[in-house]
Amino acid sequence: MIFCGKERCIPIITDGFTYIAVLVFFSSLFVMMEKSKEWAILRIMPAVVLIYVVSMVFCTLGAWDMAATKPIYRELSPVLTHGMIFTMLLRCDVRKIFRIGPRMLLAFFSASVTIMAGIVVAFLLLKDQLGSSAWMALGALSGSWIGGYDNIAEIQATLNIPEIDMSGAFIVDSINYTIWVLSLLWLITFAPRFNRWNKADTTKLDAVSQDLQEDDAKRQEKSSFPHIFLILGTAFLVTAIAANIGPLLYIVFPFFTKSIWTILFIALFGIIAAFSPLGRISGSSEVANVMLYSLIALIASRTSLLQFGDAPLWVLAGFIILGTHLLLMLLIARIFKLDMFTLCISSIANIGGAASAPIVASIYSGPLVPIGIVMAIIGHIIATPLGIWLAGFLKMLL
Numbered sequence: 440m441i442f443c444g445k446e447r448c449i450p451i452i453t454d455g456f457t458y459i460a461v462l463v464f465f466s467s468l469f470v471m472m473e474k475s476k477e478w479a480i481l482r483i484m485p486a487v488v489l490i491y492v493v494s495m496v497f498c499t500l501g502a503w504d505m506a507a508t509k510p511i512y513r514e515l516s517p518v519l520t521h522g523m524i525f526t527m528l529l530r531c532d533v534r535k536i537f538r539i540g541p542r543m544l545l546a547f548f549s550a551s552v553t554i555m556a557g558i559v560v561a562f563l564l565l566k567d568q569l570g571s572s573a574w575m576a577l578g579a580l581s582g583s584w585i586g587g588y589d590n591i592a593e594i595q596a597t598l599n600i601p602e603i604d605m606s607g608a609f610i611v612d613s614i615n616y617t618i619w620v621l622s623l624l625w626l627i628t629f630a631p632r633f634n635r636w637n638k639a640d641t642t643k644l645d646a647v648s649q650d651l652q653e654d655d656a657k658r659q660e661k662s663s664f665p666h667i668f669l670i671l672g673t674a675f676l677v678t679a680i681a682a683n684i685g686p687l688l689y690i691v692f693p694f695f696t697k698s699i700w701t702i703l704f705i706a707l708f709g710i711i712a713a714f715s716p717l718g719r720i721s722g723s724s725e726v727a728n729v730m731l732y733s734l735i736a737l738i739a740s741r742t743s744l745l746q747f748g749d750a751p752l753w754v755l756a757g758f759i760i761l762g763t764h765l766l767l768m769l770l771i772a773r774i775f776k777l778d779m780f781t782l783c784i785s786s787i788a789n790i791g792g793a794a795s796a797p798i799v800a801s802i803y804s805g806p807l808v809p810i811g812i813v814m815a816i817i818g819h820i821i822a823t824p825l826g827i828w829l830a831g832f833l834k835m836l837l
Contacts, residue, residue, distance in 0.1 A: 456508060462737060466733055469710055491739040495742050516734070520794050525674045527808040528668060529723040543814065575834075576600065578831075579591045580826075598830060610750045611754060624798075677709075684700075685701030738794075
């Protein structure tokens with residue numbers, strides 16, 4: 440995917456529009472292939488996973504110039520995320536969703552604790568190899584893997600961690616996170632089999648999901664061009680308003696970050712709109728899915744597998760953290776008979792935050808997206824103090 444001369448390799452794509460066009464084209468192609476049911480690979484690898492893998496491969500092969508395409512990525516990624524959240528919430532009755540709250544909270548906080556346990560294990564095994572400042576960097580990493588990128592920045596500022604000491608943590612937060620999202624997107628497709636094996640009680644979850652799907656079916660039978668156009672236009676308008684309101688809310692109420700205030704505004708607007716005439720017309724699912732699959736391709740397109748070689752010990756530490764987290768979560772799931780959706784959404788709400796939780800939730804059931812959003816917001820609230828505490832605990836283990 441690159442033109443190579445004697446001195447250097449030149450990426451094929453050096454402008455933002457072509458970069459986006461290629462990602463959207465291949466995403467739509469894989470979705471179409473999955474619908475045709477004629478491609479054997481899509482029987483074992485859903486379109487969403489194939490999109491993720493192919494985007495990473497393109498990035499690894501240098502198909503596009505990372506620096507030249509970065510501006511459009513940074514501009515478009517939040518637009519798609521916020522627009523997707525709004526359109527998905529149009530299909531949701533949050534009153535029904537909160538009926539499954541207690542088990543979700545148990546799983547969410549279990550995920551937070553097991554991630555912290557994984558960081559402690561990784562630190563004990565590799566502290567001599569990761570450097571003298573690893574306790575600070577891993578503490579900051581926990582902020583991102585319980586809350587989000589805003590939290591890692593807050594912890595870095597609080598602990599005065601030099602940028603050079605954060606390089607390994609940033610690589611883990613990029614490549615290990617991407618591999619984990621890909622794994623969860625694949626694992627959640629095995630939910631029925633896992634739930635039967637684990638004897639998970641999904642009665643309440645299934646009932647809520649069924650109720651929401653029946654509500655969805657009561658909308659006008661066929662989506663039409665005016666409906667889709669109206670939903671798309673409203674989603675973009677709400678996203679634009681939220682991008683301006685979020686920073687203003689942060690100035691008045693600085694206990695949340697700008698991005699969280701933006702998401703809260705969009706979520707509130709989406710919940711209210713779900714009970715309006717806009718929520719009763721069809722087309723929101725189609726619009727949300729276009730944004731969803733485009734966003735998946737966009738996120739994966741920034742991860743090169745060559746990063747494995749940049750800081751191999753830090754990447755190893757990331758896999759130790761995730762491995763510990765996985766084993767402990769499976770143990771907790773066995774004890775409390777938790778289902779696959781609850782496990783996956785709890786994990787990604789911690790590790791991926793508000794940008795990734797709706798993606799994983801929607802693959803299982805679109806109407807359950809608010810669960811991922813609520814969990815991600817809780818993670819943002821608790822992540823900074825927990826990360827600072829964990830950094831202090833790791834320092835004691837030196």
